[in-house]
Amino acid sequence: MSGQEAAAEPQDPRLTELYKEFDALGLIPLWTEREDLMPLHPKPAAIPHRWRWAELYATAVKAGELVPVGRGGERRAISLSNPGLHGLPHATPTLWAAIQYLGPNEVAPVHRHAQNAFRFVLEGEGVWTIVDGDPVAMRRGDLLLTPGWAWHGHHNTTDQPMAWLDGLDIPLSSALNTEFFEFGPNTLDDRSTPERSKAERIWGHPGLRPLSGLADIPKSPLAAYRWEHTDAALTGQLELEAEGHEGVTAHPGHAAIRFSNPTTGADALPTIRTEMHRLRAGAAVPASREVASSVWQVFEGEGAFVVNGGRIDVTHGDLVTVPSWAEVSIEAGTGELDLFRFSDAPVIEKLHFHTLPASVAERTTH
Ligand code: GTQ
Ligand code: FE2
16 A cells, blocks of 8 residues: 555544654654665765865955954864755764864964864965874875874964865764863963974884884874875876786776775774875776765866766865765866865774675665
8 A cells, every 4th residue: 555545544543542652652663764764775865065175265264364263162164064964064974074274373272082083285384283292294285193082283383374174073973972072281382393293203104113013003193194105106006007017006097095004004093084096187987886975175186076977077175075875986187186085984894884785786876
Protein backbone atom coordinates (compact mmCIF):
# COMPACT_ATOMS: atom_id res chain seq x y z
CA MET A 1 0.00 0.00 0.00
CA SER A 2 1.41 3.42 -0.92
CA GLY A 3 1.63 6.26 1.59
CA GLN A 4 -1.13 8.14 -0.22
CA GLU A 5 -3.60 5.28 0.04
CA ALA A 6 -2.76 4.93 3.71
CA ALA A 7 -3.38 8.64 4.26
CA ALA A 8 -6.75 8.42 2.50
CA GLU A 9 -8.01 5.70 4.84
CA PRO A 10 -9.49 6.76 8.15
CA GLN A 11 -6.92 6.04 10.84
CA ASP A 12 -7.78 3.58 13.55
CA PRO A 13 -8.38 5.80 16.63
CA ARG A 14 -6.28 3.37 18.68
CA LEU A 15 -3.36 4.09 16.29
CA THR A 16 -3.85 7.86 16.72
CA GLU A 17 -3.76 7.25 20.46
CA LEU A 18 -0.58 5.15 20.12
CA TYR A 19 1.25 7.97 18.24
CA LYS A 20 0.26 10.41 20.97
CA GLU A 21 1.63 7.99 23.53
CA PHE A 22 4.92 7.66 21.60
CA ASP A 23 5.20 11.43 21.58
CA ALA A 24 4.47 11.81 25.29
CA LEU A 25 7.02 9.13 26.14
CA GLY A 26 9.77 10.60 23.93
CA LEU A 27 9.61 7.78 21.39
CA ILE A 28 9.68 7.73 17.58
CA PRO A 29 8.81 4.57 15.64
CA LEU A 30 11.30 3.48 12.96
CA TRP A 31 8.62 3.01 10.29
CA THR A 32 7.95 6.75 10.01
CA GLU A 33 11.66 7.61 9.73
CA ARG A 34 13.35 4.76 7.90
CA GLU A 35 14.22 6.48 4.63
CA ASP A 36 16.00 9.34 6.40
CA LEU A 37 17.70 7.10 8.95
CA MET A 38 18.82 4.43 6.55
CA PRO A 39 19.04 5.71 2.97
CA LEU A 40 20.38 3.33 0.31
CA HIS A 41 23.59 5.40 0.14
CA PRO A 42 24.82 8.61 1.81
CA LYS A 43 22.48 11.53 1.10
CA PRO A 44 24.43 14.43 2.57
CA ALA A 45 22.67 17.62 3.60
CA ALA A 46 25.94 19.39 2.75
CA ILE A 47 26.08 20.46 -0.89
CA PRO A 48 28.92 20.92 -3.37
CA HIS A 49 29.73 24.61 -3.02
CA ARG A 50 32.42 27.11 -4.03
CA TRP A 51 33.70 30.11 -2.09
CA ARG A 52 35.73 32.64 -4.09
CA TRP A 53 39.02 33.56 -2.42
CA ALA A 54 38.82 37.12 -3.75
CA GLU A 55 35.48 37.57 -1.94
CA LEU A 56 36.64 35.85 1.24
CA TYR A 57 39.76 37.98 1.34
CA ALA A 58 37.88 41.24 0.75
CA THR A 59 35.50 40.54 3.66
CA ALA A 60 38.43 39.50 5.88
CA VAL A 61 40.08 42.87 5.18
CA LYS A 62 36.90 44.63 6.32
CA ALA A 63 36.74 42.45 9.44
CA GLY A 64 40.36 43.45 10.06
CA GLU A 65 39.33 47.10 10.13
CA LEU A 66 36.25 46.61 12.29
CA VAL A 67 36.86 43.65 14.60
CA PRO A 68 39.74 43.52 17.07
CA VAL A 69 41.46 40.24 17.80
CA GLY A 70 42.09 39.50 21.46
CA ARG A 71 41.12 37.61 24.57
CA GLY A 72 37.57 36.32 24.33
CA GLY A 73 37.08 36.04 20.57
CA GLU A 74 40.66 34.76 20.35
CA ARG A 75 40.78 34.59 16.54
CA ARG A 76 39.64 36.67 13.56
CA ALA A 77 38.51 33.57 11.70
CA ILE A 78 35.56 33.57 9.29
CA SER A 79 34.14 30.13 8.67
CA LEU A 80 32.78 28.66 5.45
CA SER A 81 29.17 27.76 6.18
CA ASN A 82 27.88 25.10 3.79
CA PRO A 83 24.48 26.30 2.46
CA GLY A 84 23.05 22.81 3.06
CA LEU A 85 23.98 22.79 6.74
CA HIS A 86 21.29 25.05 8.18
CA GLY A 87 23.44 28.08 9.01
CA LEU A 88 25.99 26.14 11.05
CA PRO A 89 29.64 27.23 10.71
CA HIS A 90 30.48 23.86 9.13
CA ALA A 91 31.97 23.35 5.67
CA THR A 92 30.98 19.66 5.85
CA PRO A 93 29.32 17.72 8.70
CA THR A 94 32.77 17.02 10.19
CA LEU A 95 35.07 19.83 9.01
CA TRP A 96 35.59 23.50 9.84
CA ALA A 97 37.26 25.66 7.19
CA ALA A 98 37.95 29.35 7.73
CA ILE A 99 39.96 32.27 6.51
CA GLN A 100 41.95 33.75 9.37
CA TYR A 101 43.23 37.32 9.08
CA LEU A 102 45.93 38.91 11.22
CA GLY A 103 46.67 42.60 10.67
CA PRO A 104 50.09 44.28 10.88
CA ASN A 105 51.85 43.47 14.17
CA GLU A 106 48.71 41.88 15.62
CA VAL A 107 48.77 39.05 18.14
CA ALA A 108 46.22 36.22 18.49
CA PRO A 109 46.44 35.08 22.12
CA VAL A 110 47.58 31.67 23.36
CA HIS A 111 44.99 28.97 23.96
CA ARG A 112 44.51 25.26 23.48
CA HIS A 113 41.62 22.97 22.69
CA ALA A 114 40.85 19.32 22.07
CA GLN A 115 40.04 20.03 18.42
CA ASN A 116 42.85 19.34 15.91
CA ALA A 117 43.86 22.16 13.58
CA PHE A 118 46.07 22.97 10.63
CA ARG A 119 46.89 26.12 8.70
CA PHE A 120 47.57 26.16 4.96
CA VAL A 121 49.20 29.28 3.55
CA LEU A 122 47.99 30.42 0.13
CA GLU A 123 50.11 33.56 0.05
CA GLY A 124 52.09 35.90 2.27
CA GLU A 125 54.48 35.46 5.17
CA GLY A 126 55.58 37.17 8.35
CA VAL A 127 53.37 35.37 10.89
CA TRP A 128 54.85 32.93 13.39
CA THR A 129 52.53 30.47 15.09
CA ILE A 130 53.87 29.34 18.44
CA VAL A 131 52.92 25.71 19.00
CA ASP A 132 53.64 24.35 22.49
CA GLY A 133 56.30 27.02 22.88
CA ASP A 134 57.91 26.36 19.49
CA PRO A 135 57.80 29.35 17.09
CA VAL A 136 56.89 28.12 13.58
CA ALA A 137 57.21 30.42 10.56
CA MET A 138 54.20 30.52 8.22
CA ARG A 139 55.02 31.00 4.53
CA ARG A 140 53.43 30.44 1.14
CA GLY A 141 52.59 26.79 0.46
CA ASP A 142 53.38 25.58 3.97
CA LEU A 143 51.15 23.27 6.00
CA LEU A 144 51.40 23.96 9.73
CA LEU A 145 49.93 21.64 12.37
CA THR A 146 48.30 22.45 15.68
CA PRO A 147 47.33 19.01 17.00
CA GLY A 148 44.59 18.81 19.61
CA TRP A 149 45.56 20.17 23.02
CA ALA A 150 48.76 21.89 21.83
CA TRP A 151 49.08 25.48 23.10
CA HIS A 152 49.07 27.98 20.24
CA GLY A 153 49.12 31.71 19.55
CA HIS A 154 49.96 33.62 16.38
CA HIS A 155 51.81 36.89 15.91
CA ASN A 156 52.36 39.00 12.84
CA THR A 157 55.89 40.40 12.87
CA THR A 158 55.40 42.67 9.84
CA ASP A 159 53.50 45.79 8.86
CA GLN A 160 51.56 43.79 6.25
CA PRO A 161 48.41 41.80 6.98
CA MET A 162 48.40 38.05 6.43
CA ALA A 163 45.50 35.64 5.78
CA TRP A 164 45.48 31.87 5.58
CA LEU A 165 43.21 28.82 5.58
CA ASP A 166 42.38 27.13 8.90
CA GLY A 167 41.05 23.58 8.95
CA LEU A 168 39.73 21.98 12.14
CA ASP A 169 37.59 19.02 13.23
CA ILE A 170 35.24 21.33 15.17
CA PRO A 171 31.97 19.85 13.82
CA LEU A 172 33.14 16.28 14.49
CA SER A 173 34.26 17.17 18.00
CA SER A 174 30.93 18.90 18.55
CA ALA A 175 28.92 15.86 17.36
CA LEU A 176 30.94 13.58 19.65
CA ASN A 177 30.92 16.03 22.57
CA THR A 178 34.68 15.87 22.97
CA GLU A 179 35.27 19.62 23.28
CA PHE A 180 37.68 21.04 25.86
CA PHE A 181 39.24 24.51 25.83
CA GLU A 182 41.76 26.39 27.97
CA PHE A 183 43.00 29.99 27.87
CA GLY A 184 46.76 30.48 27.96
CA PRO A 185 48.77 33.34 29.48
CA ASN A 186 47.60 36.82 28.50
CA THR A 187 50.91 37.81 26.99
CA LEU A 188 52.83 36.12 24.24
CA ASP A 189 56.37 36.38 25.57
CA ASP A 190 58.35 34.60 22.88
CA ARG A 191 58.54 36.93 19.88
CA SER A 192 61.54 35.17 18.35
CA THR A 193 61.40 34.46 14.62
CA PRO A 194 63.56 31.40 13.86
CA GLU A 195 63.72 30.19 10.25
CA ARG A 196 63.25 26.60 11.40
CA SER A 197 61.14 25.40 14.29
CA LYS A 198 62.50 23.01 16.92
CA ALA A 199 60.07 20.40 15.57
CA GLU A 200 61.61 20.67 12.09
CA ARG A 201 65.14 20.45 13.48
CA ILE A 202 64.22 17.15 15.15
CA TRP A 203 61.71 15.65 12.69
CA GLY A 204 62.16 17.44 9.38
CA HIS A 205 64.80 15.23 7.77
CA PRO A 206 63.47 12.81 5.12
CA GLY A 207 63.48 9.21 6.33
CA LEU A 208 65.55 9.98 9.42
CA ARG A 209 64.12 9.23 12.84
CA PRO A 210 65.75 10.44 16.04
CA LEU A 211 66.55 7.61 18.48
CA SER A 212 65.05 9.81 21.19
CA GLY A 213 61.69 9.47 19.36
CA LEU A 214 61.16 5.79 18.55
CA ALA A 215 57.75 5.55 20.22
CA ASP A 216 54.77 6.26 17.95
CA ILE A 217 53.12 9.64 18.48
CA PRO A 218 49.46 9.62 17.32
CA LYS A 219 49.51 13.30 16.24
CA SER A 220 52.43 14.23 13.99
CA PRO A 221 55.29 15.90 15.94
CA LEU A 222 56.37 17.68 12.73
CA ALA A 223 54.82 21.15 13.11
CA ALA A 224 55.59 22.35 9.57
CA TYR A 225 55.54 20.74 6.12
CA ARG A 226 57.40 23.19 3.89
CA TRP A 227 56.38 24.09 0.36
CA GLU A 228 59.92 23.49 -0.86
CA HIS A 229 59.54 19.77 -0.01
CA THR A 230 55.93 19.44 -1.20
CA ASP A 231 56.78 21.13 -4.49
CA ALA A 232 59.86 18.94 -5.01
CA ALA A 233 57.84 15.76 -4.34
CA LEU A 234 55.18 16.70 -6.91
CA THR A 235 57.79 17.81 -9.44
CA GLY A 236 59.63 14.51 -9.01
CA GLN A 237 56.52 12.45 -9.78
CA LEU A 238 55.71 14.37 -12.96
CA GLU A 239 59.33 14.35 -14.14
CA LEU A 240 59.59 10.58 -13.68
CA GLU A 241 56.30 10.10 -15.49
CA ALA A 242 57.60 12.23 -18.37
CA GLU A 243 60.71 10.03 -18.45
CA GLY A 244 58.46 7.03 -19.05
CA HIS A 245 58.24 5.50 -15.54
CA GLU A 246 54.90 3.93 -14.75
CA GLY A 247 52.92 3.92 -11.52
CA VAL A 248 54.64 7.01 -10.10
CA THR A 249 51.69 9.39 -10.33
CA ALA A 250 48.16 8.95 -8.97
CA HIS A 251 46.72 9.17 -12.51
CA PRO A 252 48.31 10.18 -15.82
CA GLY A 253 49.36 13.82 -15.45
CA HIS A 254 48.21 13.88 -11.81
CA ALA A 255 50.84 13.93 -9.07
CA ALA A 256 49.72 13.75 -5.44
CA ILE A 257 51.15 13.46 -1.93
CA ARG A 258 49.67 12.95 1.51
CA PHE A 259 51.08 14.78 4.52
CA SER A 260 52.01 12.05 6.98
CA ASN A 261 53.05 11.54 10.57
CA PRO A 262 56.76 10.61 10.50
CA THR A 263 56.35 8.28 13.51
CA THR A 264 53.51 6.16 12.11
CA GLY A 265 53.22 6.88 8.39
CA ALA A 266 49.52 7.60 9.02
CA ASP A 267 47.76 10.90 8.38
CA ALA A 268 49.43 13.95 9.93
CA LEU A 269 46.37 14.54 12.15
CA PRO A 270 44.23 11.72 13.58
CA THR A 271 40.95 13.19 12.30
CA ILE A 272 41.94 15.14 9.17
CA ARG A 273 43.61 13.94 5.97
CA THR A 274 45.74 16.56 4.20
CA GLU A 275 47.03 16.24 0.63
CA MET A 276 48.56 18.25 -2.19
CA HIS A 277 47.74 17.55 -5.83
CA ARG A 278 49.28 18.79 -9.08
CA LEU A 279 47.67 18.37 -12.50
CA ARG A 280 49.57 19.00 -15.69
CA ALA A 281 48.01 21.53 -18.06
CA GLY A 282 44.96 19.91 -19.62
CA ALA A 283 45.12 16.81 -17.37
CA ALA A 284 42.13 15.44 -15.48
CA VAL A 285 41.41 13.44 -12.35
CA PRO A 286 38.86 10.84 -13.49
CA ALA A 287 35.43 10.73 -11.83
CA SER A 288 35.27 8.88 -8.52
CA ARG A 289 33.36 8.96 -5.26
CA GLU A 290 34.34 8.16 -1.69
CA VAL A 291 32.79 7.77 1.74
CA ALA A 292 34.32 10.94 3.18
CA SER A 293 33.75 14.68 2.88
CA SER A 294 36.43 17.02 1.56
CA VAL A 295 37.35 20.66 1.17
CA TRP A 296 39.65 21.63 -1.72
CA GLN A 297 41.56 24.87 -2.19
CA VAL A 298 43.23 26.01 -5.40
CA PHE A 299 46.83 26.88 -4.60
CA GLU A 300 47.91 27.85 -8.12
CA GLY A 301 46.32 27.82 -11.54
CA GLU A 302 42.76 27.38 -12.68
CA GLY A 303 40.44 24.62 -13.71
CA ALA A 304 37.10 23.05 -12.93
CA PHE A 305 35.49 20.56 -10.57
CA VAL A 306 32.56 18.54 -11.84
CA VAL A 307 30.60 17.41 -8.78
CA ASN A 308 27.47 15.28 -9.26
CA GLY A 309 27.30 16.57 -12.82
CA GLY A 310 27.54 20.26 -11.87
CA ARG A 311 30.52 22.23 -13.16
CA ILE A 312 32.35 24.54 -10.75
CA ASP A 313 35.06 26.73 -12.26
CA VAL A 314 37.88 27.60 -9.87
CA THR A 315 40.83 29.95 -9.75
CA HIS A 316 43.55 31.02 -7.28
CA GLY A 317 42.48 30.42 -3.67
CA ASP A 318 38.92 29.29 -4.39
CA LEU A 319 37.51 26.63 -2.05
CA VAL A 320 35.13 23.81 -2.98
CA THR A 321 33.29 21.40 -0.68
CA VAL A 322 32.74 17.84 -1.88
CA PRO A 323 30.21 15.95 0.27
CA SER A 324 30.49 12.25 1.03
CA TRP A 325 29.66 9.95 -1.93
CA ALA A 326 29.47 12.83 -4.40
CA GLU A 327 30.97 11.96 -7.77
CA VAL A 328 33.85 14.30 -8.50
CA SER A 329 36.23 14.82 -11.38
CA ILE A 330 38.75 17.63 -11.75
CA GLU A 331 40.14 19.27 -14.88
CA ALA A 332 43.18 21.52 -15.13
CA GLY A 333 42.98 24.58 -17.36
CA THR A 334 45.65 25.68 -19.80
CA GLY A 335 48.36 25.75 -17.11
CA GLU A 336 49.38 23.51 -14.20
CA LEU A 337 46.80 23.24 -11.42
CA ASP A 338 47.95 22.85 -7.78
CA LEU A 339 45.31 21.88 -5.24
CA PHE A 340 45.35 21.48 -1.48
CA ARG A 341 42.75 19.14 -0.06
CA PHE A 342 41.61 18.09 3.40
CA SER A 343 39.03 15.48 4.39
CA ASP A 344 37.61 13.41 7.23
CA ALA A 345 38.79 10.13 5.64
CA PRO A 346 41.03 9.06 8.58
CA VAL A 347 37.98 8.94 10.86
CA ILE A 348 35.93 6.94 8.39
CA GLU A 349 38.80 4.53 7.75
CA LYS A 350 39.44 3.96 11.47
CA LEU A 351 35.77 3.12 11.90
CA HIS A 352 35.76 0.91 8.76
CA PHE A 353 32.79 2.71 7.22
CA HIS A 354 34.57 2.85 3.86
CA THR A 355 34.75 -0.90 3.21
CA LEU A 356 31.92 -1.66 0.78
CA PRO A 357 31.12 -4.53 -1.59
CA ALA A 358 31.56 -3.62 -5.27
CA SER A 359 27.78 -3.81 -5.87
CA VAL A 360 27.23 -1.00 -3.36
CA ALA A 361 30.14 1.04 -4.66
CA GLU A 362 28.33 1.16 -8.04
CA ARG A 363 25.31 2.98 -6.61
CA THR A 364 24.91 6.53 -7.79
CA THR A 365 23.65 9.60 -6.00
CA HIS A 366 21.77 11.20 -8.85
O1 GTQ B 1 43.83 29.71 15.08
O2 GTQ B 1 43.51 28.84 17.02
O3 GTQ B 1 39.69 29.02 12.52
O4 GTQ B 1 41.09 28.13 17.72
C1 GTQ B 1 39.09 28.34 14.70
C2 GTQ B 1 39.45 28.12 16.01
C3 GTQ B 1 41.32 29.07 14.23
C4 GTQ B 1 43.10 29.14 15.92
C5 GTQ B 1 40.03 28.81 13.81
C6 GTQ B 1 40.75 28.36 16.43
C7 GTQ B 1 41.69 28.85 15.54
FE1 FE2 C 1 42.89 27.54 18.34
